[in-house]
Amino acid sequence: MKRILVDVMGGDNAPLELIKGAYAAKCEYDAEYILIGAEAQIREAAKEENIPLEGFSIVHAPTVITMEDDATCVVRTKTDSSMAIGLKMLASGEGDAFVSTGNTGALFTGASLIVRKVSGIRRPAIGAILPMTPPVLLIDSGANISVTPEYLEQFAIMGSAYMKKIHGVASPRVGLLNNGAEDCKGTELQIESYKLLSSNPDINFVGNIEGDRVMRDACDVLVTDGFSGNILLKTMEGMGKLTLTTLKELFMTNAETKFAALLLKKQIDSIKKSFDGTELGGAPMLGISKPVIKAHGSSKAKAFKNAIRQAIAYSDSELTSDITALAKALNERKKAQT
Template identity: 40%
Template structure:
């Protein structure tokens, strides 16, 4: 992987803990990663925070008026607020002043802004949000898409999601031979609703997709699959449930540790193990979810993201840039279209 210095636009006003936690995560990224950071938002608030903390030379403030709040209808809001922080951040990528956007704000607004300002990649009909989940196998993760961009999907869309997930798994997650699964209610090819049945046929027929069959809910975290595709309604339910399970597990462990001196000694002994456990199951450790299929790198972080999560989201954006995820998806689509055109011409001759 060839690493190049990247410029990351960070929506400083998006999220439950904006702007302080967002800025703190961005400052850490500017110090530890090979990136320049553009903090987008209310310049007075950002400057006020930086005056009381270290202001690195590779952190720049880009002023924006307003923010899209969580209770606003996304498409209406981004059109009504052209100078909102998420719109200004997307414009930086559109104008080639930044290489990626990171936002913990309104996910619907981030997606709508990306579509209107950056457009879709050629050959991609719908964008997809891809989230990385841990598995029971140490050091192995699985990417699930879509987890919320499209409530309703068509088989063709899921086929495209599988392709984009395969490219990400291979080049960013370093899986030599990714295994793709279709989330379903049974392993058999005859199981599922109409969407699942028709998608199964497309995935099985596409030689570019290393499809190995259906994945049941219990298979998602098994480590058997590297990429799992589903529609955004099911994927979002799965994402929220997985996040809740991780939080519950951490809380239960805290409550079950002995109290007093005995508990302190036990916790001290278990600290390395507990730290590794948190890294494996805490969504904050993964940073955010990549918005696949738009004409720029966009990481959508959890609304409750704090500094560590923002740092990891910026790292995630940098990985996507270094591994040329957008370029690889675009190259495949162009190759696929050429093959389709050639096959059509051959049939018509």
């Protein structure tokens, strides 16, 4: 049985919603659950909401990393935080996967320095599952602001392995986020990356993808630097929210529109679902030697439960050893070419 290390501090709704989410996961998915956080707070929150803590292990962590903390605090000043303790337990083998809603920068830094990266991978990356039909893995979604074509090639390989193993896509189509379809488009980074991606036989490269094609089933893995990835992701989030607000206003206009809203209730709920993305769980940190999942800072119980489900699936899969083998093969081929 997998042992899931659950950081119940950090994020906007800690600890209550995260404990609720962990409890819901425990009811649904067979695993060993280790909650990490301020023990008194955890027990108090659980008591108030009548959440039974039997069957959970609790590991006390005296401090919390906040959104304002510098990313390096996880290995410097806040080594007794829930995040640092969880990552150390994962590194030392006291757990099989770690889930956290905390500070993304700190989690990425901590995962890289404490859990360490997969041998042969130059830079780990954060994948984000875009709530499309079918889902698209955006990699990198914000961790690596400056990248090289070689990083992007590895992101493509890691992203493909993830979509194959976790989402069952047989031969994931990899696209390069760019400002046009032609191979001459973009900055030096995109032009060089295009060459690497299109000449790698292990990558099912489908070419450059413009922002408006991301939503039109153009690829399964969308490769980019963390800066552009963040712009894309946040713009989608913003437009999704704008859509929901606009619809809400539309339906509240008058008695007729309110009646129409009643007729459409089922359909509206499904739109809400498809635009919010919490169904899909969290963002996997790829290239880290053990499974680390970043849940959205605003996660409520359901989203957090889904992130835990994803951590279990990640841990059950052979993804990390796949990525290790793929990185080794890539590096050996590169060596042979030079």
